[in-house]
Amino acid sequence: xxxxxxxxxxxxxxxxxxxxxxxxxxxxxxxxxxxxxxxxxxxxxxxxxxxxxxxxxxxxxxxxxxxxxxxxxxxxxxxxxxxxxxxxxxxxxxxxxxxxxxxxxxxxxxxxxxxxxxxxxxxxxxxxxxxxxxxxxxxxxxxxxxxxxxxxxxxxxxxxxxxxxxxxxxxxxxxxxxxxxxxxxxxxxxxxxxxxxxxxxxxxxxxxxxxxxxxxxxxxxxxxxxxxxxxxxxxxxxxxxxxxxxxxxxxxxxxxxxxxxxxxxxxxxxxxxxxxxxxxxxxxxxxxxxxxxxxxxxxxxxxxx
Amino acid sequence: xxxxxxxxxxxxxxxxxxxxxxxxxxxxxxxxxxxxxxxxxxxxxxxxxxxxxxxxxxxxxxxxxxxxxxxxxxxxxxxxxxxxxxxxxxxxxxxxxxxxxxxxxxxxxxxxxxxxxxxxxxxxxxxxxxxxxxxxxxxxxxxxxxxxxxxxxxxxxxxxxxxxxxxxxxxxxxxxxxxxxxxxxxxxxxxxxxxxxxxxxxxxxxxxxxxxxxxxxxxxx
Numbered sequence: 001x002x003x004x005x006x007x008x009x010x011x012x013x014x015x016x017x018x019x020x021x022x023x024x025x026x027x028x029x030x031x032x033x034x035x036x037x038x039x040x041x042x043x044x045x046x047x048x049x050x051x052x053x054x055x056x057x058x059x060x061x062x063x064x065x066x067x068x069x070x071x072x073x074x075x076x077x078x079x080x081x082x083x084x085x086x087x088x089x090x091x092x093x094x095x096x097x098x099x100x101x102x103x104x105x106x107x108x109x110x111x112x113x114x115x116x117x118x119x120x121x122x123x124x125x126x127x128x129x130x131x132x133x134x135x136x137x138x139x140x141x142x143x144x145x146x147x148x149x150x151x152x153x154x155x156x157x158x159x160x161x162x163x164x165x166x167x168x169x170x171x172x173x174x175x176x177x178x179x180x181x182x183x184x185x186x187x188x189x190x191x192x193x194x195x196x197x198x199x200x201x202x203x204x205x206x207x208x209x210x211x212x213x214x215x216x217x218x219x220x221x222x223x224x225x226x227x228x229x230x231x232x233x234x235x236x237x238x239x240x241x242x243x244x245x246x247x248x249x250x251x252x253x254x255x256x257x258x259x260x261x262x263x264x265x266x267x268x269x270x271x272x273x274x275x276x277x278x279x280x281x282x283x284x285x286x287x288x289x290x291x292x293x294x295x296x297x298x299x300x301x302x303x304x305x
Numbered sequence: 306x307x308x309x310x311x312x313x314x315x316x317x318x319x320x321x322x323x324x325x326x327x328x329x330x331x332x333x334x335x336x337x338x339x340x341x342x343x344x345x346x347x348x349x350x351x352x353x354x355x356x357x358x359x360x361x362x363x364x365x366x367x368x369x370x371x372x373x374x375x376x377x378x379x380x381x382x383x384x385x386x387x388x389x390x391x392x393x394x395x396x397x398x399x400x401x402x403x404x405x406x407x408x409x410x411x412x413x414x415x416x417x418x419x420x421x422x423x424x425x426x427x428x429x430x431x432x433x434x435x436x437x438x439x440x441x442x443x444x445x446x447x448x449x450x451x452x453x454x455x456x457x458x459x460x461x462x463x464x465x466x467x468x469x470x471x472x473x474x475x476x477x478x479x480x481x482x483x484x485x486x487x488x489x490x491x492x493x494x495x496x497x498x499x500x501x502x503x504x505x506x507x508x509x510x511x512x513x514x515x516x517x518x519x520x521x522x523x524x525x526x
Contacts (some may be wrong), residue, residue: 022359022370026502027511028485123508131486132445132505182329184322194479224478226336228363229442231327231370235490253363253442261324289325291375297374 001118004071007146009064010098012120016117016136018054020248021125025229030249032127032135035208036108038296039077040161043112045303046074046089054126054136056148060274062100063142067092067110071150072114072158078106078171078272081294088162106171106272115153118127129249130208167299169268174277177266177276177284177292181235183257186220194218195259195281200243204275207250211273217241220257227255233262233270235281245270265292318389320382326373330385333365336452336479337394340365341439345516350388356381362515364439364449399438399517402500404483405524406432406474410494412462416476419459428523430454431495436481438517446485446503448513453479465491472497474521485511 007014020033034040034057041051056063062080071263074089075082081101084090086109092098099107119126119136128136137146138290164271187195200213213235220237230236236256247270260281262270273279319331330347333340344362351360351367356375361368371381408428417424436450443449453476461477466489469475473484475492484490485502502512513519 024510025359025361026441026515027509028445028447029510063440083398093402122505132503134505159414179322179324182323182331204312223334226334226364226366227440228366229361229368229440231323231368233324251443253440258323258329263324264326286322286325286378293325293373297317 001149001151002115003068004113004115004150005065005067005148007142007144007148008066008097010142010144011058011061011063012145013059014063014142015057015128015130016119017057017127018125019052020127021123029123029132029174030129030209030252031232032129032249033125034110034127034158035248036055036077036110036268037168038268038300039108039110041300041301042087043076043110045300046076046087046158047072047112047114047166048153048158048165049112049116051300053112055117055121056184057143058100058111058112060107062104063107063110064097064099065148067094067096069094072153073098074112075109076112076163076305077109080106080109082109082212087168089158089160091159103274107274107277108271112113113148113150113157113213115150117166118149118151123142131249147212152205161303163299163303167302169296171269171272173269174273174279175282176270176279177263177289178235178260178281179263179289180283180284181258183220183222183237184259185223185258186200186222186257188219188221191216191218191220197280199278201282202275202277202279206275208247210250211245211270212262213243213245213279215223218243218258218259221256222228225255225257227253229253230258231261233264233267235260235262243291247271248283263289263292265296268296320385322378323368325378327368327370328378328381328385329366329368330389331366332389332406336364336439338437341437342516347385347389351385354384361442362440399514401435401518401520402513404498404519404521406496406498406502406521407526408496408523409526410474410496412493413429413495416459416495418491420456422456427457430457431476432479432521432523436519438513438515438519439480441513441515443509444486444488445505446511446513447482448502448511448519449480450482450519451480453481460495461491462493465489469494470497472499474498499521
């Protein structure tokens with residue numbers, strides 16, 4: 001493990017994230033992990049890491065980082081105005097600085113470093129869980145003065161490796177593709193129509209656990225449900241009628257009706273929504289969802305050939 | 306118009322898509338020990354499959370995350386129905402936890418009043434059964450325990466509390482539970498325990514596992 005970068009400014013919320021801890025869910029601990037799995041994987045592959053290595057997830061504003069040793073980094077995901085080109089491997093010399101000018105689009109940028117970011121491992125993952133104060137940088141967001149360490153890097157020839165624009169997710173398209181949820185039929189006819197036609201706004205009380213959606217209040221009358229385990233992407237409907245889209249750190253179980261579930265290929269787009277952003281839901285078929293998923297996999301695999 | 310995939314039905318189990326990489330397999334809709342035993346056995350059997358990434362049992366259901374590159378949703382649903390109709394192996398009795406409780410919760414008087422029971426009767430009814438941990442989840446270390454004696458069944462509080470202290474012992478509906486962490490909550494607080502439910506430095510990090518048995522006993526403050 002070697003010290004690679006010093007944090008001179010942390011940004012609003014920059015955390016160490018990897019693929020999460022799916023096995024902790026049986027104990028009620030959120031699986032967690034990077035919100036935008038595509039951008040996270042792409043950043044890693046661009047610098048020659050395993051796609052599951054840990055990266056820095058930067059929320060709304062990026063950090064300011066200074067290289068301690070020569071390293072290769074890539075920034076992907078939302079455009080927070082980085083000082084280096086995005087989606088491309090960039091070599092840093094000791095003393096070089098990476099900074100972010102301000103958010104242009106999207107909500108979360110991912111910084112991968114050759115060798116992979118190293119953090120505390122908790123229940124099989126380095127992902128930061130803020131609620132439990134475990135994983136990543138001692139269970140907390142980065143602060144000024146932190147030093148980012150990396151694992152061993154085998155110097156693959158990656159300088160200039162890039163993911164071309166047409167292979168990146170269309171983050172500007174705010175139509176999230178969804179599959180009908182198990183309790184869709186509980187929605188009143190008016191609410192079924194609203195689900196497909198209304199614009200929803202990501203409320204200010206949204207975070208890595210989930211996005212509360214302002215807009216049409218939906219009604220799904222019926223008996224109380226026994227709680228069941230949930231997955232990221234679920235659109236659940238509490239009794240108040242304000243839908244919640246569950247994200248990476250979601251509660252592991254719940255008993256509210258699930259009216260829709262965002263497809264795996266649309267989750268990276270969802271992860272780039274910030275409070276105040278508008279979105280709508282568009283119904284899709286499982287076949288189309290899997291086609292979109294396969295296209296994203298192929299885009300990532302193009303980085304390993 | 307995308308083709309709508311209807312819920313796959315059989316008399317015993319319903320498999321609903323949860324997006325393109327997960328399904329919810331419902332064995333029933335009641336709080337029932339036999340259904341929960343089947344759900345836990347089904348989750349364990351599914352977890353052994355290479356095309357299944359994760360299978361977690363709910364009260365009467367299993368949420369299955371699968372790898373769509375290895376199996377289609379329809380083939381997985383068929384496999385789930387096949388596994389679910391198999392007779393589950395004789396369940397090992399779950400580990401028994403004995404939990405000391407100080408019955409002085411802020412809702413105890415309200416509960417006794419609403420149920421027209423004495424304080425002692427509420428306590429006696431709460432400590433009498435050996436509860437089953439139907440499911441662990443919601444927040445780290447939380448377990449849904451039950452079933453509660455019929456005489457203690459109450460709907461949730463109309464106004465949930467914004468902060469419930471860790472260790473609070475609570476009842477709602479047919480269930481009881483212990484808040485592992487300070488959190489919001491809508492259940493009726495009847496007591497408290499010093500036992501730690503969430504063990505972040507253990508693996509697994511929860512004292513209770515699905516299928517465990519829990520017996521409360523009253524202690525003085």
